[in-house]
Amino acid sequence: MTDPIVVGVDGSGRSLRALTWAAHEAALHGHPLRIVHVLPSEHDQELTAEARAWWEHQRDEGVVDEATAIAKELRPGLDVTSDLPSGAPAAVLLSESEHAHTLVLGAKGTGGFASLLLGSVTVQVVGHTACPVVVVNHVTAGHRRIVVGADGSAHSEAALAYAFHEASVRDVQLRVVHASGAPALPAQVSTEPEKAAQEAAERKRMLEEWLAPLRREHPTVDVREDVVRDTPILALARASDRADLLIVGSRGRGGFHGLAIGSVSQALLQYSQCPLAVVRPRPTEATA
Known part of the structure; x- marks a missing residue:
């Protein structure tokens, strides 16, 4: 059976945007859509009184029924299933990821259980999922471009492979951004121009080396290389403003091996201005 695209919903506006994105993704890839609304255990001591009151109110509002109807209206003929599991949200979603093609979540909610599910839990889930996870904050369309960050790490290699595949499926341009650090000061540029040029050339050579096998595997993908002297966060956040999907590895070269998600x-x-996909390598690759 084909692994489903799994989307977590809670009835908030942002989770509905995640649902919309997930439905289109499922149709694009020919995968079924699985809608999950996590109900906390009645004995969950971590819930605040506000969160529990919100849950008690929302539980009977037909969150899953509404989400299912929306998905089927958006994509007639799409295979849609749903479930109302109970338990710790992060644990439930991580369990779902073990049998998913992609896990899709909305960005942080505005209060109550929405905040619990789509805020702090998102950070927990992103670093440990068994499949790629896409966090939908802003939904964009029409740029026909995917942006991916590259730094040569195992997590970056996994992100690049995912990005090339997605660009091929969508038939869109792929922009690969390699950010080499904070911008040089004007004095450094004027006094060390040859050194700066050599460094830029070396980084471009490394990037081309990382991309070579993926270019051969996906010869039809229009790839644009972008080596920039900037911090990765700023470079990728800016690039996301002109993309329909931003893809990064869960951790880069600067991360500590004990951490599941990097800075x-x-x-x-x-800060991403478009949906953000976070990709982890297979366990055997993660130690590279």
């Missing part, structure tokens, strides 16, 4: 991917959960 760049965590910051982009807030």
